[in-house]
Amino acid sequence: xxxxxxxxxxxxxxxxxxxxxxxxxxxxxxxxxxxxxxxxxxxxxxxxxxxxxxxxxxxxxxxxxxxxxxxxxxxxxxxxxxxxxxxxxxxxxxxxxxxxxxxxxxxxxxxxxxxxxxxxxxxxxxxxxxxxxxxxxxxxxxxxxxxxxxxxxxxxxxxxxxxxxxxxxxxxxxxxxxxxxxxxxxxxxxxxxxxxxxxxxxxxxxxxxxxxxxxxxxxxxxxxxxxxxxxxxxxxxxxxxxxxxxxxxxxxxxxxxxxxxxxxxxxxxxxxxxxxxxxxxxxxxxxxxxxxxxxxxxxxxxxxxxxxxxxxxxxxxxxxxxxxxxxxxxxxxxxxxxxxxxxxxxxxxxxxxxxxxxxxxxxxxxxxxxxxxxxxxxxxxxxxxxxxxxxxxxxxxxxxxxxxxxxxxxxxx
Ligand code: HAM
Numbered sequence: 001x002x003x004x005x006x007x008x009x010x011x012x013x014x015x016x017x018x019x020x021x022x023x024x025x026x027x028x029x030x031x032x033x034x035x036x037x038x039x040x041x042x043x044x045x046x047x048x049x050x051x052x053x054x055x056x057x058x059x060x061x062x063x064x065x066x067x068x069x070x071x072x073x074x075x076x077x078x079x080x081x082x083x084x085x086x087x088x089x090x091x092x093x094x095x096x097x098x099x100x101x102x103x104x105x106x107x108x109x110x111x112x113x114x115x116x117x118x119x120x121x122x123x124x125x126x127x128x129x130x131x132x133x134x135x136x137x138x139x140x141x142x143x144x145x146x147x148x149x150x151x152x153x154x155x156x157x158x159x160x161x162x163x164x165x166x167x168x169x170x171x172x173x174x175x176x177x178x179x180x181x182x183x184x185x186x187x188x189x190x191x192x193x194x195x196x197x198x199x200x201x202x203x204x205x206x207x208x209x210x211x212x213x214x215x216x217x218x219x220x221x222x223x224x225x226x227x228x229x230x231x232x233x234x235x236x237x238x239x240x241x242x243x244x245x246x247x248x249x250x251x252x253x254x255x256x257x258x259x260x261x262x263x264x265x266x267x268x269x270x271x272x273x274x275x276x277x278x279x280x281x282x283x284x285x286x287x288x289x290x291x292x293x294x295x296x297x298x299x300x301x302x303x304x305x306x307x308x309x310x311x312x313x314x315x316x317x318x319x320x321x322x323x324x325x326x327x328x329x330x331x332x333x334x335x336x337x338x339x340x341x342x343x344x345x346x347x348x349x350x351x352x353x354x355x356x357x358x359x360x361x362x363x364x365x366x367x368x369x370x371x372x373x374x375x376x377x378x379x380x381x382x383x384x385x386x387x388x389x390x391x392x393x394x395x396x397x398x399x400x401x402x403x404x405x406x407x408x409x410x411x412x413x
Contacts (some may be wrong), residue, residue, distance in 0.1 A: 002174055007113070007121030009306075018309050019124070022153065022320050023106050026303070029148050033141060037330075038103035040084035042110075044074040050099060054258025055396040056198035063111040063405045077110035078259065081127040081302055082284070084289075089131060093239070094319045099100040100132040105396040106305070113125050116308045118272035126341040127281075127302035131288070136232045139263040139283060140239040142299050144269055146279045147245050149303065155311055156266040162222065163233040166261045166285065169226040174200055176219045187214045202303040205253040220251040229262055238261060263299065278311070279303035291375035322373075322413050325366035327353040330376035337377055340387075340402065348409065366392060373413060375405070 002008060011019050027037075046066050050274040053059050058251045064334065065077035080083055094101055113119050128145060131140055143159065150157055165173060181188070181196045181203055187195075189211050192203045203211070204218060206389055225233065240247055247265075255264050264282035268275045281301025288296035324344060328337050334354055351369055353362060367372045374390040381387050386399045391412060400408055 005121065006251075007115035007119075009120065009122070011087050015309060015313070017304060017319050017321075018312055018317065022305055022308055022312075023126060025152050026106065026149050027104065029145055029152070030102075030128050033102070033145050035102040035104040035130075038085060038088065038105050039107070039221060040058070040081070040088050040105065042077075042108060043283070044078055044084055044087065046074045046103075047327070048087055048291070049076055049079060052086065052257075052259055052291060053080060056195070056202070057150065057256055057258055059111060059256060063113055065110045065112060078108075079111045080109055080131060081105050081107075081125055082257075082259070082300060085127075085129045086120035086203075086287055086291055086293075086298070089296075090288060090291055092397075095288055095296050098132075100130065100138075102128065102130045102326050104128045116273075118276055118304070118310055120306055124305040125302040126305060126324035127300060129298060131296050131298050132251065133299070134285075136263075137237045137239060139232075139236055139299050142301055143240065143265055144243065144245060146281070146301050146303065150267060150279065150308075153308060153312065154315070154317075155278065155308060156268065157269045159240075159245065159247040159248050159265060159266045159267050160253050160276075161263070162250055162253040162283070163225055163229055164254065164260050164264050164387050165225050165229050165235075167231055169224055170221070170261075173219065173224040174220050176224065177201065177203075180218055180386055183401045184214050187211075194225070199258065201254045202256070204256045205256075215252075222249070222251045232262065255280060255282060259287045260289070261285045265301070267303075269311060270305050271314060276307065277304075278307045288362050290325060323369065323371045324348050324350045324375060324376045324413075325353070325362070325369060325371035326350050327362040327365075327377075328356055329376065330357045331360075333377045333382055336382070337375075340375075344405070344409075347406070348413070351380075363390075373409065 010218050050060050059079045064079055107124060108122050109125050110122050112121055115121060130142060173280045177200050179194060183201055185193055185196060189208045192206050192211050193318055204215060230268050253264055254265060260282040262283040266277040267279040279301055283299040285297050287298055288342060326341050328336055337352065341350050344350045353365060362376060363374060372393055374392055378389040380400060385402050385406060387402050389400045389408060390397045
């Protein structure tokens with residue numbers, strides 16, 4: 001039997017409904033904040049990710065699904081969504097037009113990681129990207145969109161924020177950090193030693209206990225910010241506090257992608273392994289220019305749909321959908337109920353049975369599909385232009401005129 005690849009899952013039945021429900025909630029929040037849908041290819045030139053996510057990142061260094069296509073091009077399945085959206089933004093010359101542009105997307109991302117709980121090789125993200133807005137209120141809005149989505153889904157998380165500085169303060173800070181790291185390098189793990197050369201700020205993020213210990217006194221970027229970055233970071237905290245968004249400052253939050261400047265944040269949960277991020281993002285003011293466009297501010301986030309599904313399924317999360325089961329006790333009424341079914345489907349989800357069965361079997365079917373309302377036509381009902389109406393939740397059971405069904409459903413479903 002041919003099976004799906006390791007770390008790549010089918011999304012079916014209950015899970016598929018939860019997946020769709022998550023995307024619908026994400027979309028509805030993003031639309032209200034002025035975002036519109038964008039779809040970009042899943043396969044891109046490898047150089048796009050090498051340049052944006054960064055050659056020294058784990059994603060590019062170890063996790064890319066990279067191959068040479070039949071035309072000899074070095075291509076790669078997207079490991080994340082931001083780079084493709086930025087590429088499209090530049091390619092369609094949106095960087096040359098004025099005004100703020102906001103996009104949301106969702107779909108598969110691919111990272112060759114070791115599959116485990118909440119960590120897949122093909123996973124799905126919902127992401128938002130805002131271009132052309134420098135105001136720190138936009139950073140706050142992006143964070144608040146994330147908070148609202150998680151709140152609507154009933155997911156408890158901790159929001160961690162940090163500032164990674166900008167062109168004015170980051171280089172000087174990096175020198176300070178490298179000097180510190182060089183002095184303790186014998187005590188660091190092999191990954192950290194390598195990162196001192198390739199991407200020193202990622203050392204701060206090391207999960208090895210001994211590294212954490214020796215890094216306790218490392219210089220922190222939030223103590224080395226330029227005046228502008230410092231006052232923006234304070235303002236961000238003020239906006240979040242005033243709007244009821246709780247957060248923790250995590251001066252060692254550096255994110256695993258190289259394009260961030262200033263604001264970086266993650267919503268983390270303990271429900272899928274200790275302090276796993278369900279949503280992460282930040283500002284990337286240099287990325288558009290770096291990929292060949294006109295300098296354009298950028299800020300956004302992505303959330304991991306499977307990680308959220310994992311949390312929801314551990315809570316036995318049920319999606320409340322209103323479903324009607326429609327049936328007949330005799331074949332000669334099928335035409336009639338089919339017509340009624342099409343009519344009701346303008347407004348409701350209707351499951352119709354084309355098979356005449358006895359009432360007990362139909363009721364069992366209705367129960368199996370978790371229908372809210374049972375509608376059935378038999379000899380007596382047909383004679384009087386009526387239908388048997390049973391509300392399967394409050395067990396209300398009666399006969400009503402067919403012409404009154406919509407009114408009844410409106411009032412009681
Ligand atoms: P990221 O932190 O790499 O950021 O990924 C965002 C989210 O994707 C994570 O918080 C996590 O929930 C989910 N995720 C990542 N890897 C996996 C995996 N192997 N299996 C399951 N879920 C995973 C980005 O991708 C940036 N593009 C976010 C962004 C948008 N920054 C600015 N704009």
